[in-house]
Amino acid sequence: MKHFIVGILLLLPTPLAAQTERGPYARIAILRPHDGHTVDFEAGYIRHLEFHRQAKDTWVWYGWTIWAGERQRWFVYATFGHTAASLDSPVAPADDERDNISNVTPHAQFLGNAVYEYLPGLSRGTGEPQPTARLELTTVDLVPGAARAFESALSAEQSRLQNETLWYRMVAGGTAPRY
Amino acid sequence: MLHGPYARISILRPHDGDTVDFEAGYIRHLEWHRQAKDTWVWYGWTIWAGERQRWFVYATFGHSAASLDNPVAPAEDERDNILNVIRHGQFLGSALYEYLPGLSHGTGEPQPTARLELTTVDLVPGTEKVFEAALSAEQSRLQSETLWYRMVAGGTAPRFVRLRPRPNLSAILDGRSEQALPDKVNDSIAKTTIEILNLRPTMSYGLEKSP
Numbered sequence: 001m002k003h004f005i006v007g008i009l010l011l012l013p014t015p016l017a018a019q020t021e022r023g024p025y026a027r028i029a030i031l032r033p034h035d036g037h038t039v040d041f042e043a044g045y046i047r048h049l050e051f052h053r054q055a056k057d058t059w060v061w062y063g064w065t066i067w068a069g070e071r072q073r074w075f076v077y078a079t080f081g082h083t084a085a086s087l088d089s090p091v092a093p094a095d096d097e098r099d100n101i102s103n104v105t106p107h108a109q110f111l112g113n114a115v116y117e118y119l120p121g122l123s124r125g126t127g128e129p130q131p132t133a134r135l136e137l138t139t140v141d142l143v144p145g146a147a148r149a150f151e152s153a154l155s156a157e158q159s160r161l162q163n164e165t166l167w168y169r170m171v172a173g174g175t176a177p178r179y
Numbered sequence: 180m181l182h183g184p185y186a187r188i189s190i191l192r193p194h195d196g197d198t199v200d201f202e203a204g205y206i207r208h209l210e211w212h213r214q215a216k217d218t219w220v221w222y223g224w225t226i227w228a229g230e231r232q233r234w235f236v237y238a239t240f241g242h243s244a245a246s247l248d249n250p251v252a253p254a255e256d257e258r259d260n261i262l263n264v265i266r267h268g269q270f271l272g273s274a275l276y277e278y279l280p281g282l283s284h285g286t287g288e289p290q291p292t293a294r295l296e297l298t299t300v301d302l303v304p305g306t307e308k309v310f311e312a313a314l315s316a317e318q319s320r321l322q323s324e325t326l327w328y329r330m331v332a333g334g335t336a337p338r339f340v341r342l343r344p345r346p347n348l349s350a351i352l353d354g355r356s357e358q359a360l361p362d363k364v365n366d367s368i369a370k371t372t373i374e375i376l377n378l379r380p381t382m383s384y385g386l387e388k389s390p
Contacts, residue, residue, distance in 0.1 A: 025352065029232070034195070084349035106196045113232045115352070115375070145365025171352060172296060172373040173228035 023083030024120075024127060026168055029113035031075040031104070038073070041107035045075070051099040057091040060128075064135055075108070076137075080118070080128040087115070114173025122154040124161035142177040150179070183243030184280075184287060186328055188340070189273035191235040191264070198233070201267035202382065205235070209384045211259040217251040220288070223382030224295055229374030235268065236297075236376060240278070240288040247275070274333025276340065282314040284321035291386045292344040295376040296351050296358070302337040306367035310339070313363040323354060351375060 033041035045063070052061065064076045090096065118127035129135065142150055147169075154167065170178040193201035205223070212221065224236045250256065278287035289295065302310055307329075314327065323343065330338040343358075345351045360368070380386065 027228075084352040087352070088347045088349050101198055105198060109195055110232045112230045113228050115228050115348075117352075117355075144368040144371065145362060170373075171355060171358075172375045174230055174372065176371045176373050 022081050023086060024118040025082040025084060025087055025171075026078060026080040026116045026118060026127070027082075027087065027113065028076065028078040028116060028168075030071070030111045031077065031108040032071070032111050033073065033075060033108045037107045041075070041104075044103035044107050048099055048103045051096070051103075052091065055091045055095060059086075059091070062129070062131065067134075074111070081126075112173065114178075115171045116168035117171055119151065119167045119169055122151060122158055122167040123165055124158070125164040125166045127166060129166060130164055140179045141175055142179070144177065147177045150177075182241045183246060184278040185242040185244060185247055185331075186238060186240040186276045186278060186287075187242075187247070187273060188236065188238040188276060188328075190231070190271045191237065191268040192231075192271050193233065193235060193268045197267045201235070201264075204263040204267045205382055208259055208263045209382065211256070211263070212251065212384055215251045215255065217384070219246075219251070220385035221383060222289070222291065222386065223379040223384075224376035225379055225382075227294075227375050227377045229372070231374065234271070235379075235382070237382075241286075272333065274338075275331045276328035277331055279311070279327045279329055279339075282311060282318055282327040283325055284318070285324040285326045287326060289326060289342050289344045290324055291378055291380070291383070292346050293378055294345045294347055294351060295378065296341075296343040296345065297374045297376055298341040298343075298358075299370075299372045299374075300339045300341070300360075300368060301335060301370040302339070302367050303369050304337065306364075307337045310337075310364050310367045313361045313367075316363075317361050321357065323350075323357060325357065348375070 031041075031045075049061065052059075059079045059082075062076075062078045062080075064078075066072055066074045066076060120127065140150075151169075167179060170176060191201075191205075209221065212219075219239045219242075222236075222238045222240075224238075226232055226234045226236065280287065300310075311329075323345070326342040326344075328340050328342075330336060330340070343351070343354075345354065358373075360371075
């Protein structure tokens with residue numbers, strides 16, 4: 001099990017209310033700024049978000065920098081609360097890629113992108129995290145075949161959760177089973 | 180082309196910041212294949228979901244052993260690779276697989292759909308027979324195209340890969356009930372990795388349009 005504390009919510013390009021379709025799916029992805037390129041990376045990423053704004057992207061994009069963890073200073077970007085159909089309809093993919101190539105890829109490596117499903121029966125919250133200053137991110141890789149027992153044990157403890165606690169099951173994008 | 184059970188699946192990682200040049204170079208290389216009258220079909224996908232995000236997968240399917248022994252003009256192919264591809268990407272693996280029709284639903288040559296779920300399963304040594312028997316027992320339940328291959332050479336063994344071509348992400352997400360492997364194989368599995376790939380029609384060669 002890996003714990004990371006992801007700190008400093010950097011960027012929130014659109015109001016949380018802008019994304020109207022709600023569903024259980026999330027995309028969580030990782031960028032690693034090139035060594036010594038932090039300033040250029042952040043400036044490029046902000047320019048890229050301006051592309052999203054101009055393209056009238058209705059998705060909400062969270063941006064965090066990892067503060068505690070072996071991936072310290074890597075950048076996590078994510079979007080939550082999607083239906084499958086919504087994930088199939090991102091804003092202008094070809095233009096998005098072109099702008100990424102202009103503004104982001106010169107300054108960072110793309111090191112992962114995964115699709116997750118929110119599990120309300122194990123969680124306390126809506127599946128769309130509150131944009132708090134700090135976020136604790138825990139990644140759990142299970143032994144094959146242990147998913148049912150794991151979910152059932154967490155479900156039994158759900159009523160004890162006092163604070164926002166959001167569990168997601170990875171659908172694709174890495175080693176499975178992963179939560 | 181003689182049809183047979185063998186496939187080659189390979190990986191290229193474009194150099195950081197070189198995506199445009201890599202893609203242009205690869206397309207030029209495919210033009211070399213066209214001019215050389217290559218009769219093989221080459222699929223090209225970009226990994227979208229996975230730790231190898233933005234890496235490029237190229238593959239050819241449905242070969243006999245004799246066919247794999249007769250690729251188009253290898254020396255010229257290499258020369259063109261050096262001119263157009265190597266300077267913009269790293270070759271990070273090439274493996275040979277055998278299609279397993281008894282575990283699968285489909286022909287062994289994937290439909291060229293927009294999305295592809297790629298599952299790589301590394302097994303505990305000695306468990307291959309149990310694994311294959313369990314998947315074979317579930318074969319009749321498969322509703323959608325599901326293609327299993329056993330790695331012959333090119334990586335850590337025993338390794339199996341499963342391809343599930345789908346028209347869109349919704350079909351992958353809505354079809355999650357077919358994603359899980361039978362409980363009987365849990366003790367056989369050392370590691371499972373699931374990735375989603377996007378077909379790149381302009382970086383493919385000889386594909387027919389998906390029905």
